[in-house]
Amino acid sequence: MIRAIVGQQVSVKAATTIVGRLVERVGKPIEGHPHARTAWRFPAPADLAAADLTGIGMPGKRIAALQGFAAAVASGEVAIERQNAAAGTPTLDAMRAALLALPGIGPWTVEYVAMRAWRDADAWPATDLVLMQAIAARDPALVRATQQRERTDAWRPWRAYAAMHLWNEIADRAGAARGG
Numbered sequence: 001m002i003r004a005i006v007g008q009q010v011s012v013k014a015a016t017t018i019v020g021r022l023v024e025r026v027g028k029p030i031e032g033h034p035h036a037r038t039a040w041r042f043p044a045p046a047d048l049a050a051a052d053l054t055g056i057g058m059p060g061k062r063i064a065a066l067q068g069f070a071a072a073v074a075s076g077e078v079a080i081e082r083q084n085a086a087a088g089t090p091t092l093d094a095m096r097a098a099l100l101a102l103p104g105i106g107p108w109t110v111e112y113v114a115m116r117a118w119r120d121a122d123a124w125p126a127t128d129l130v131l132m133q134a135i136a137a138r139d140p141a142l143v144r145a146t147q148q149r150e151r152t153d154a155w156r157p158w159r160a161y162a163a164m165h166l167w168n169e170i171a172d173r174a175g176a177a178r179g180g
Contacts, residue, residue, distance in 0.1 A: 001073075001080055002048070004112045005066045005105070006058065014057070021056040022048075045074040065104020072102060080117070092120055115160040124152055124159035134166040 006022070007015035026043035033039035043051070048070035053063045072078040078098045079090050090098070092114060099110045108125045115123035125131065126145045135148050142148045155162045 001069060001099075001109075001113050001117065002042075002066060004109045004116075005062065005069060007112075008062060008065075008106075008109060018057045022053065025053070025056065026051040045070040049074055061104055065102070068102050069099075069105065072098075078102070092118060115163065121160050122157040124155075124163060126152070128163070130170050131163055131166050134170055 002022075003015065003019055006018050010018070023040045023042055026047050027040040028043075029036060030039040030041055049067050051067075053067070056063075058066070069078070073080055079095060095118065096110050096114065099105050099113070100107070106127075108127050111123045111125040112128075114120040115125070126149070132143070132145060132148065135151060136143045139151070142151060152159055152162070
């Protein structure tokens with residue numbers, strides 16, 4: 001989830017750089033690791049919630065969203081792991097609703113997390129610019145998320161797989177354009 005918040009409206013490269021800064025600032029080095037200078041433990045939610053994150057390359061509102069999420073996880077207000085529903089853990093819909101209630105967490109972030117972390121095969125980040133462009137490239141009449149909904153609804157219950165295929169296709173094209 002932290003990577004999804006950091007990755008809101010920035011490139012993958014920028015998000016990776018920012019997460020690295022965050023881990024170096026708030027995380028703990030792994031003692032005795034053969035690569036001690038680059039081996040860090042990801043910070044605990046309570047540590048992230050209390051940390052000074054100014055100057056790591058994120059806008060103040062995104063820092064507030066990240067720290068609000070971390071505080072909600074640390075307090076137990078928000079569950080982040082999809083477990084056995086029979087054990088009384090929250091449903092995907094309840095988990096989505098809890099995240100959407102947090103300031104700075106929108107549908108793209110929630111759907112991305114549902115796809116990547118909760119393994120929801122039907123998650124679809126409808127406002128993802130790359131996905132929208134990939135669909136519009138195939139059918140120029142479909143430029144808005146609302147226009148694309150009918151097309152993507154046909155992919156149910158496997159929309160997350162479609163998203164991964166579209167992202168990979170775009171990445172492959174970009175690599176080929178760079179000569180890679």
